[in-house]
Amino acid sequence: MLERSDLAENALQCLHDEDYDRPFNTQSLNADTMIFTGGRSGLSLGGTWNFCVDLLDTGLRQKWFAMTPEAPEDRAEPWDYDPYAGETVQVPSCWQMQKEKWYFFEGSAWYTRALEAGPPAPGTRRFLHVGAAQYDCKLFVNGQFIGNHYGGSTPFCAELTEVLREGRNWIMFCVNNTRTLDRVPMRNTDWFNYGGIYREVTLYETAETVIRDVFVHLAPGGIRAQVEVDGPAAEAVLDIPGLGIRAAIPLSGGKGEAVLPADPDLWSPDNPVLYDLSLAAGADRVTDRVGFRSIERRGTDILLNGRPVFLRGISVHEDDARLGKVTSEADIRRRFVHAKELGCNYLRLAHYPHHELAAKIADELGLMLWEEVPVYWAIDFANPATRRDAENQLRELIRRDRNRASVIIWSVGNENPDTDARLDFMKGLADLAKAEDPTRLTSAACLVNHAKLKIEDRLAQHIDVIGLNEYYGWYEENFEELGIIGRNSAPDRPVVISETGADGDSEAGPARGLFSLDYQSEVYRKQIETLRGLDYVKGMSPWILYDFRVERRQNPFQRGWNRKGLIAGDKQAKKPAFAILAAYYAELARAEAAQPAEAGA
Numbered sequence: 001m002l003e004r005s006d007l008a009e010n011a012l013q014c015l016h017d018e019d020y021d022r023p024f025n026t027q028s029l030n031a032d033t034m035i036f037t038g039g040r041s042g043l044s045l046g047g048t049w050n051f052c053v054d055l056l057d058t059g060l061r062q063k064w065f066a067m068t069p070e071a072p073e074d075r076a077e078p079w080d081y082d083p084y085a086g087e088t089v090q091v092p093s094c095w096q097m098q099k100e101k102w103y104f105f106e107g108s109a110w111y112t113r114a115l116e117a118g119p120p121a122p123g124t125r126r127f128l129h130v131g132a133a134q135y136d137c138k139l140f141v142n143g144q145f146i147g148n149h150y151g152g153s154t155p156f157c158a159e160l161t162e163v164l165r166e167g168r169n170w171i172m173f174c175v176n177n178t179r180t181l182d183r184v185p186m187r188n189t190d191w192f193n194y195g196g197i198y199r200e201v202t203l204y205e206t207a208e209t210v211i212r213d214v215f216v217h218l219a220p221g222g223i224r225a226q227v228e229v230d231g232p233a234a235e236a237v238l239d240i241p242g243l244g245i246r247a248a249i250p251l252s253g254g255k256g257e258a259v260l261p262a263d264p265d266l267w268s269p270d271n272p273v274l275y276d277l278s279l280a281a282g283a284d285r286v287t288d289r290v291g292f293r294s295i296e297r298r299g300t301d302i303l304l305n306g307r308p309v310f311l312r313g314i315s316v317h318e319d320d321a322r323l324g325k326v327t328s329e330a331d332i333r334r335r336f337v338h339a340k341e342l343g344c345n346y347l348r349l350a351h352y353p354h355h356e357l358a359a360k361i362a363d364e365l366g367l368m369l370w371e372e373v374p375v376y377w378a379i380d381f382a383n384p385a386t387r388r389d390a391e392n393q394l395r396e397l398i399r400r401d402r403n404r405a406s407v408i409i410w411s412v413g414n415e416n417p418d419t420d421a422r423l424d425f426m427k428g429l430a431d432l433a434k435a436e437d438p439t440r441l442t443s444a445a446c447l448v449n450h451a452k453l454k455i456e457d458r459l460a461q462h463i464d465v466i467g468l469n470e471y472y473g474w475y476e477e478n479f480e481e482l483g484i485i486g487r488n489s490a491p492d493r494p495v496v497i498s499e500t501g502a503d504g505d506s507e508a509g510p511a512r513g514l515f516s517l518d519y520q521s522e523v524y525r526k527q528i529e530t531l532r533g534l535d536y537v538k539g540m541s542p543w544i545l546y547d548f549r550v551e552r553r554q555n556p557f558q559r560g561w562n563r564k565g566l567i568a569g570d571k572q573a574k575k576p577a578f579a580i581l582a583a584y585y586a587e588l589a590r591a592e593a594a595q596p597a598e599a600g601a
């Protein structure tokens with residue numbers, strides 16, 4: 001029994017200790033340990049990893065990570081798991097989608113693989129980058145605890161320079177997707193709680209000086225560049241050949257910034273122009289492709305490059321019938337092709353940070369994005385640890401995507417109860433978003449006061465755009481009330497309908513009434529008719545492009561899925577409501593095209 005081995009401190013400790021997680025719950029891999037990855041070529045650690053689910057956290061108690069690879073015949077003591085043998089899974093993946101027996105598993109799971117490393121070249125560093133792991137991820141290398149990351153949808157990095165040895169190394173992750181009250185999101189959500197390392201794992205080798213961050217954006221007088229470098233370097237050299245920029249930015253304490261005169265062709269959905277950029281510091285060099293545009297609010301208008309714009313959008317989850325939360329470039333492109341067929345110029349990437357390729361592809365295709373952190377429904381708003389976690393997730397998202405012209409809105413939450421603690425928490429997040437990135441709008445899906453029938457949410461004063469989720473015709477029966485809310489409200493800033501919709505089951509739905517395709521279409525017709533009269537509504541992202549999997553929907557038409565998609569879960573079969581929204585968006589696009597070009601400029 002490992003309980004009596006050298007690995008555990010004493011026999012009973014690992015059985016009785018309920019504090020076993022504490023030494024590993026450091027959250028030490030966070031926004032501050034990220035490196036800029038654009039243009040780096042890394043070694044993919046995707047592929048087959050040894051795998052074991054661990055419902056009782058036996059591995060942390062018994063320190064499985066400290067076991068060494070040995071033949072069974074040579075092991076001196078009984079063992080409960082051998083990290084070097086047994087079942088395997090693919091990385092990236094969600095374990096639910098790998099074997100049916102893991103479909104509803106929630107808890108810890110162990111991933112182990114070998115990594116053959118060459119001798120470290122003098123003056124080089126190595127960083128392990130994980131695109132995302134749901135939710136709490138602990139990293140061990142060669143038996144040593146390296147660090148821990150919280151948050152299921154943002155990337156993280158761990159420096160392994162001092163840890164990797166020449167020859168065979170062992171990388172181990174313990175990934176835990178248990179829903180708890182203090183996490184972000186907490187226990188109850190309307191999307192499936194997938195688990196595992198579901199985005200790419202990559203090892204990067206860098207020079208001694210590492211570029212941790214570069215942020216470029218339009219500013220009065222040209223382009224402002226802000227850089228952060230770790231290691232010796234007196235300056236960083238920024239090159240944007242398409243703008244004739246080649247500038248040395250002096251660094252002090254690893255940080256530097258400059259405003260460089262430039263007159264870029266502005267990015268927009270009609271003109272998604274991108275410029276190649278490179279940044280060098282010491283022997284390190286990173287690249288990116290960046291668009292420049294402005295996004296502001298003025299009164300109840302949203303202005304893109306100074307012109308009022310209406311956000312013709314659709315919401316989308318990251319979900320796949322076969323792969324779960326694992327996504328690919330092809331999947332993202334299909335999503336955007338469908339959005340363009342709908343006539344969209346905008347998408348809401350709900351309810352958590354999507355794969356980083358999404359915003360890169362949106363940049364290239366000319367789609368505007370709302371990006372969001374999973375501050376969803378009830379959150380332990382009064383808990384400082386929960387707040388730190390949410391803040392870190394927001395910083396990681398912003399640092400990852402703030403060079404993406406497509407991203408116009410950072411959303412700090414969805415349908416949260418209007419309490420003092422929530423106001424303080426979410427106002428804090430909105431302020432943090434502005435501090436990290438003053439160039440974008442903030443939003444959140446806010447609340448309606450159903451007694452007074454008006455938009456009423458104290459958070460609205462602290463964000464730029466009021467997101468509104470309303471389900472008249474579905475959860476709210478009386479459609480008349482939507483018009484009344486519209487007339488009763490006089491927001492001083494733009495409103496976007498961040499959700500509206502109805503379920504329609506395209507496989508086994510009833511002929512009429514709730515869950516029928518006809519009913520879904522009717523809700524769309526009525527919504528469009530009512531909303532088009534509200535002049536402060538400056539966009540919408542109905543719920544949702546595709547049906548998606550969720551545990552809490554189990555009626556005969558749902559069968560474990562939310563069926564509010566305009567397209568079924570196969571991502572092919574369009575429901576009739578698709579054409580209704582497409583016709584409305586085509587009408588809006590025609591009206592926009594007919595506006596004189598100089599309007600608002």
Ligand code: GCB
Pocket residue numbers: 190351414415469499543562564
């Ligand atoms: C909402 C939530 C979204 C749900 C949706 C629904 O208001 O924001 O996450 O999936 O309603 O279908 O009920």
